[in-house]
Amino acid sequence: MKKILFPLLAFTPAAWGALSGAYIAQDGTQFPVADVTSALSHTEAVSTFSDYQADKGFTDFAYRITDAVEGAVFEWNTATDTMTCSSPRGSSSLPFESPSDASIIEFQNNCFPVLSGGHATEEQQAINAVNTATTINLQLNRSTTQMSRSLQSMRTLRQNPNSSNAGGGAGDGYELVGPFGLYVNSGGTFGNVESNSTAAGFDLYTRNFNGGVDLKISDRLFTGLLFGYTSSSAEVVNSGGRLDADTFRFSPFVTLLPTENTYIDIAAGYASHDNRSKRNCAACATSANAAFRTDEYNIHTGLGYTHSFGAWSLRGYGEASAIYMDISGYQESGDASIGLLNVPNQYVTSVTSTFGTELSYAWSLPFGVITPRVTGEWVREYANDARVTQALIQGGGSTLITSNSPETDWGNIGAGVLVTLPNGLSAMFNYQSLIMSDAVNHTIEGGVRFEF
Secondary structure, three states, X not given: OOOOOOOOOOOOHHHHOOEEEEEEOOOOOEEEEOOOOOHHHHHHHHHHHHHHHHHHOOOOOEEEEEEOOOOEEEEEEOOOOEEEEEEOOEEEEEEOOOOOOHHHHHHHHHHOOOOOOOOOOHHHHHHXXXXXXXXXXXXXXXXXXXXXXXXXXXXXXXXXXXXXXXXXXXXXXXXXXXXXXXXXXXXXXXXXXOOOOOOOOEEEEEEEEEEEEEEEEEXXXXXXXXXXXXXXXXXXXXXXXXXXXXXXXXXEEEEEOOOOOEEEEEEEEEEEEEEEEEEEEOOOOEEEEEEEEEXXXXXXXXXXEEEEEOOEEEEEEEEEEEEEEEEOOEEOEOOOOOOOEEEOOEEEEEEEEEEEEEEEEOEEEOOEEEEEEEEEEEEEEOOOOOOEEEEEEOOOOEEEEEOOOOOOEEEEEEEEEEEEOOOOEEEEEEEEEEEEOOEEEEEEEEEEEEEO
C-alpha cells in the first residue's frame, strides 16, 4: 500500500472551523479526520484506515478536504496521483509531484481562498460580521447609555433655572407646574465598523424613540419609567449580508437628590430584540436567512455633582452598568440546504464604567433660558470578550463563528442645547460622537418635557 501522508493545510484558526477531512478507501468507505490541522487527528484516522486497507488488500485511496460553507472540495487521489479542486469559483487539477512541493500548499490555498496571513474567506468574514453585529450596540449604541442620557435630560429639564444662574429675572416664573412629567425624545445614529482579518466591516444605522414618565415624590426623590424603541440595520461591506433588529425596552428608575447639587440615579430594565439576518451563501447559490430573538437584562447606576459659578455650571459624574444578553439559537433557511448554518445560543455579559464632565452656560432671554453645553466621557469595558461559536452546517460538518474583540476603552464627546420655557415646557437637542479605533458613530437626538 502506498505510504499515507498528512497533507496539512497552512491555515490559521480563523479559517479552520469550516473544514472537514476524510481518508477514503478504495471501496468508498470513509474515515473522518476530526481536525484537519492536527497531526494527532490524522494519526487516529489513519490507524483504523490502514487496518481496513490491509484487510481488504486495497492499495489506492483518496484524501479529501471539504469546506462546507464555501462549497469547495480538495482531493488527493493516489490512483491518479493528482490533486483536484472543485468549488463555485471553478475546477482545476495538478499532478501530485511531491508531498514537500510548495505547489501543494499553493494549490490548496487557491482551492480554499484563505491568505497565508490568516485572513478568513470573504464568506466567513461576512458570517463573523453578522454575528458581531448582534452585540455591537454594547459599545456603539449602548442601551444603558441611552438610559443615562434620558435620565440626565429629564433631570436637567426638570430643574428650576435659578435666577442668579440664568443671569437675570428670567428664572422667576419657572416653578414646577405639577408632580408629573412626560419626556419624549427621538433621533438616530450612523456609523461604521472597519474590516479586519476576522470579520468584514459594516455600516450601522439606528432610529430611536425614547420616552419617560416621572413622578415627584418629594423635593429630593423622583421615580418613574423609561421606555423606548430602536430600529437598527447593519449592512456588511461588499454586499456580504445584513442584520436588522427591532428593539423594545422599558426601565423603571429612581433619582435621589441628596443635596441641591448632587444626584444618584438607579435604573434596571429589560429589552427584547427581534433580529433578522441575511447573508450571501456561495455554497447555497442564494442567500441564507434567519430570524431569532435576543433577551437583554440591564442595570445602571450613576452619581454626579454640579458646581455653579455665576451663569456657568460644571458637572462631574461617574456611572456603572451591566448588561446580560441571551441570544437565542437559530437555523438558517434558503433555496438549498448546503452551507446553511444551525447556530446555538450565545450568552454575553458586558460591564462598563463611565467617567465624564459637562460644562454649561445659562443664558437668560425674554422668552426663556437657553443653556448650551458640552460633554466628554471615558468608558471602560471589563467583561465583554470575543466569542467563538461552533455552528453546525446543515448536511454535515461545522464551522467556527468568531466575533470581533471589543474595545477595552473608548470615549464620547458631545454638545447640545437646553431651552426652558414657561408653564412647565422645556426642550433639548444633543449631538454625540464616538471616539474609538476602527469604528465611528454619530448620534443626533432631540426631546421635549412637559409637566402636569
